[in-house]
Amino acid sequence: MKKLINNPQHVVDEMIEGYVKAYPEYIKQRNENKRSLVTSRQTPDNKVGVLIGGGSGHEPAFMGYIGDGFADGVAVGNIFASPPPDPILETTKAIDKGTGVIYLYGNYAGDIMNFDMAAELADLEEDIRVETVLVTDDVASVAKGGEDQRRGIAGGFFVFKAAGAAAAKGLPLSEVVRIAKKANSHTRTMGVALSPCSLPQTGEPSFELGESEMEIGLGIHGEPGVERGKVQTANDVADRLLKDILHDMPLEQGERVAVLVNGLGSTSRMELYLMFRRIEQQLNQKQITIHRSYVGDYITSLEMGGCSLTLMKLDDELADIVDYPADCPMFVQK
Amino acid sequence: MKKLINNPQHVVDEMIEGYVKAYPEYIKQRNENKRSLVTSRQTPDNKVGVLIGGGSGHEPAFMGYIGDGFADGVAVGNIFASPPPDPILETTKAIDKGTGVIYLYGNYAGDIMNFDMAAELADLEEDIRVETVLVTDDVASVAKGGEDQRRGIAGGFFVFKAAGAAAAKGLPLSEVVRIAKKANSHTRTMGVALSPCSLPQTGEPSFELGESEMEIGLGIHGEPGVERGKVQTANDVADRLLKDILHDMPLEQGERVAVLVNGLGSTSRMELYLMFRRIEQQLNQKQITIHRSYVGDYITSLEMGGCSLTLMKLDDELADIVDYPADCPMFVQK
Amino acid sequence: MHITASEFKSFLHRVTLKVEEKKDDLSELDRKLGDGDHGVTMSLGWQAIEEKLHTDLKDETDCGYICKEVGKAFINAVGSSVGPLYATGFLRGSRVLQNKSELTDDDLSAFWVAFIDGIQQKGKAEIGEKTMIDTFMPARNTLQERITAGDPFESAFEKAVQAGKKGMESTRDLISKKGRSSRLGSRSVGHQDPGATSAYLMLEVFLSTVRSAQRV
Amino acid sequence: MHITASEFKSFLHRVTLKVEEKKDDLSELDRKLGDGDHGVTMSLGWQAIEEKLHTDLKDETDCGYICKEVGKAFINAVGSSVGPLYATGFLRGSRVLQNKSELTDDDLSAFWVAFIDGIQQKGKAEIGEKTMIDTFMPARNTLQERITAGDPFESAFEKAVQAGKKGMESTRDLISKKGRSSRLGSRSVGHQDPGATSAYLMLEVFLSTVRSAQRV
Ligand SMILES: Nc1ncnc2c1ncn2[C@@H]1O[C@H](COP(=O)(O)OP(=O)(O)O)[C@@H](O)[C@H]1O
Ligand SMILES: Nc1ncnc2c1ncn2[C@@H]1O[C@H](COP(=O)(O)OP(=O)(O)O)[C@@H](O)[C@H]1O
Numbered sequence A, B: 001m002k003k004l005i006n007n008p009q010h011v012v013d014e015m016i017e018g019y020v021k022a023y024p025e026y027i028k029q030r031n032e033n034k035r036s037l038v039t040s041r042q043t044p045d046n047k048v049g050v051l052i053g054g055g056s057g058h059e060p061a062f063m064g065y066i067g068d069g070f071a072d073g074v075a076v077g078n079i080f081a082s083p084p085p086d087p088i089l090e091t092t093k094a095i096d097k098g099t100g101v102i103y104l105y106g107n108y109a110g111d112i113m114n115f116d117m118a119a120e121l122a123d124l125e126e127d128i129r130v131e132t133v134l135v136t137d138d139v140a141s142v143a144k145g146g147e148d149q150r151r152g153i154a155g156g157f158f159v160f161k162a163a164g165a166a167a168a169k170g171l172p173l174s175e176v177v178r179i180a181k182k183a184n185s186h187t188r189t190m191g192v193a194l195s196p197c198s199l200p201q202t203g204e205p206s207f208e209l210g211e212s213e214m215e216i217g218l219g220i221h222g223e224p225g226v227e228r229g230k231v232q233t234a235n236d237v238a239d240r241l242l243k244d245i246l247h248d249m250p251l252e253q254g255e256r257v258a259v260l261v262n263g264l265g266s267t268s269r270m271e272l273y274l275m276f277r278r279i280e281q282q283l284n285q286k287q288i289t290i291h292r293s294y295v296g297d298y299i300t301s302l303e304m305g306g307c308s309l310t311l312m313k314l315d316d317e318l319a320d321i322v323d324y325p326a327d328c329p330m331f332v333q334k
Numbered sequence C, D: 001m002h003i004t005a006s007e008f009k010s011f012l013h014r015v016t017l018k019v020e021e022k023k024d025d026l027s028e029l030d031r032k033l034g035d036g037d038h039g040v041t042m043s044l045g046w047q048a049i050e051e052k053l054h055t056d057l058k059d060e061t062d063c064g065y066i067c068k069e070v071g072k073a074f075i076n077a078v079g080s081s082v083g084p085l086y087a088t089g090f091l092r093g094s095r096v097l098q099n100k101s102e103l104t105d106d107d108l109s110a111f112w113v114a115f116i117d118g119i120q121q122k123g124k125a126e127i128g129e130k131t132m133i134d135t136f137m138p139a140r141n142t143l144q145e146r147i148t149a150g151d152p153f154e155s156a157f158e159k160a161v162q163a164g165k166k167g168m169e170s171t172r173d174l175i176s177k178k179g180r181s182s183r184l185g186s187r188s189v190g191h192q193d194p195g196a197t198s199a200y201l202m203l204e205v206f207l208s209t210v211r212s213a214q215r216v
């Protein structure tokens, strides 16, 4: 696949360079570790630090979400690979204000090992309290009953936002953790892939799909999904994604949700709005209220084609958290 | 090409439906004409109306830019086709506050015929003063000397923003026109395409490019460009785009610019940041100051691959205009 | 000869069928020269005309009124470049046919001259610029010539269609000067203009409508 | 037998070469089972080791220190799943080799046992879960058995490599229970595990290093 890159070995570092230069008023790169990015703004004293992260290739996640009301720092990994402990630790040190740091990332074995090592070092060497909340929103990855083993995909956006808002409100670490966990447990995602992405280093498609095939439940690193079939209409795909989510997290009439229709990279906004249109029709018919909608590319897989649907079930506390403003390079909410 | 759509004939109307449902707090669709979208907010009395538009398929342009500090209304055309006079006129009527309306769109023969017909009707039948500013930023389309015959591409973002900011400041129509024209005359864009898009109705790629080819100067509807060649590195492509722009609009050291690195649809953010990185390095070396940067998908061509570079040369007035806040569904600037 | 309002509507209906049949070819030509949508656009426009004929115009017999409504339906369905061009053509044609439900030879030639002049005035294209004008203008001129020379309408229009065909074919070797394709410069040579092609289809269908009207 | 620090470094260098040679194959296996980056990741990690060997460790002769630095270089270059696993292996190995610049048979087998146990404890994978442990664990167990039985190191390690090979090959027919590929369930059957494959490459290169060291 054709890409606008230089040396494939350097894409991540060069991306960070470009990113930091584009938004100096938001972001700074730590001298101590170039894979450690933190807010360049003054944050309130005693604010709990919010650290998100994971592999690269999911832009605007994660580095796009550093800013007011969202994350304070990001540790950047190689493409689709957890960051090592070093940048995580470095970021932790930079954003801790004595009130502790929350780590938020998708539930992947590699990430857990690296983040846990960093948390251990933060505790031992730096005396920083670290708490971890894993994102486990992908309904397709593990059947009902095994919710906490599920992998984390686009729903991370809501979980990160929840923690970011809670911390910005000045809540203590235990509360930020509680709210992040609650956001995660109220969040479900189902995705569909229409075309693969390719790693800059290999140039090989991450998976192969026939000319008219799609795959339901595919992961955001190209990990296989639950079902492969013929491409269907936007309405049928939307219905399917919604059905799987509602089967997993039933919603009563009168309940409220936040909706995220997330593009995986190369899918046009036109298609995302067609998907949203159907979701809205169906929720409306079930008398479920959409409190707020997000439609666009929020957590991608390079130039993968397809999208995911995420619902977060809201109570007053989570509705408030969703409405909390944010100001980041790639996401501003007033 | 695979797409998440229903009946290809209905994509535009269904997209609008989804869009309007997603952002009721920003947008409403006119009962009188479903291709006419206007802000759902109360705007100040006497504010000059800002109307932008053009074909669909360029999302987030144009409908994503309705909001405070930006456009008041959009007339939506079929994919890559000018809207007809009716929705333009309907939008004009809805947004006029007695102080006149400015039309802003790319310089395409079809658009001119339709918008001019609407302007004539607005004047004759509704007694609304309409002024028009055409976007002509595409350096590749016509050689130096024929600036005003050039087609309009991603630079429209700056021209729309300028008019939107000027109108939001309460300036009269003549001033809004002057500033929009100034923004346009200070703006240059050069693009590169790596892969085609396809119309939902035909499913055919808009053009063909070899496995390792790219095309410099291609238009945002797939209209051919100036030069076809082997795909180059991000640095080489960035240098080329910048060279063509600076040749056309020389910049002295010490001058200031706003930079837009615009993705055409399916190009990953990673690549856009690599492009920005090089642009920044080169401008920095020439001691040209980047006053503000925009990197992302601002004016697309469905799922076309590639990107464009836009520079707007700033004086104090234009710098102020670029910094003016905006609050739209797909673009928020604080 | 006489063309009734119903025959006139049948002409419009047949153009719709023809456009549907050829829409992929038209888009294909536009892929080479423009943005690949000419067949899509023409199809949308003529479908809107078809719809109008089946609803508001179902019992309408005033050809002038039919023309006007058809022109508005077309432009509102498509916008684009061809929307204003064809709409102007129909609106100019509508003036000539006002209050007429039976069209004489004179009406028909006056209609086509007005239709084509309207398009020309709106788009300001000249012969040789690789547009629909390359089909329409020679057809118009030949029609007027033959009528002036005293030919009956059908044979005059037959000549006009032949001239239109030659004009259409000539666009293959022209450099485009108008519309999207004008950006291509010399790269536009080698492909027949899509708008010139669909214009020819319209003329051709009109001829066959006139012929079948004669036969009845 | 004795392995010098410089031979130990040469082993590491040869693994780098081997990984470079096989990286596309490793990524290809991972495309089938995971996210397609295993070759990329291993290459990044071993290139970082190589770099370390040429700079900070250029004149270093303490094999324990070498191991520690190599482990840190690896994890900091890659993160990922293999980063913490291999880093833990090297860190555990480093304790065994602390302050040693000549490694005896006992040192070598203690190193490999510590290395592999570290990986196992970090990742908590068991044999049969389709990971690098399916290569490493049988190798470790065979090595220890043969050494206990009195075999000289080289021949014990040869047997260990054979056992590792069998383990690696066994992963083809296993259902993955750890890491990304565990999401595939039965769809993971039929492809050899990339991590098990690269683990085998490492063992194989060590054997040939020992052999060439012996020949000198
Ligand atoms: N100024 C003009 N006068 C006459 N015909 C024109 C003019 N500009 C464009 N055309 C015709 O329009 C055709 C393209 O139509 P279409 O593809 O539907 O519109 P668009 O270019 O807006 O996509 C061209 O092939 C040409 O024949
Ligand atoms: N818990 C574990 N214990 C041992 N090996 C593991 C474990 N999890 C994954 N692996 C190994 O890691 C390999 C994948 O490595 P790699 O592709 O580099 O990492 P990632 O899965 O993060 O992309 C697998 O093939 C498997 O052998």
Ligand SMILES: [Mg+2]
Residues within 6 Å of the ligand: A079, A080, A081, A082, D035, D037, D080
């Ligand atoms: Mg990986």
Ligand SMILES: [Mg+2]
Residues within 6 Å of the ligand: B079, B080, B081, B082, C035, C037, C080
């Ligand atoms: Mg068009």
Ligand SMILES: [Mg+2]
Residues within 6 Å of the ligand: C030, C034, C035, C036, C037, C038
């Ligand atoms: Mg066209």
Ligand SMILES: [Mg+2]
Residues within 6 Å of the ligand: D030, D034, D035, D036, D037, D038
């Ligand atoms: Mg992998």
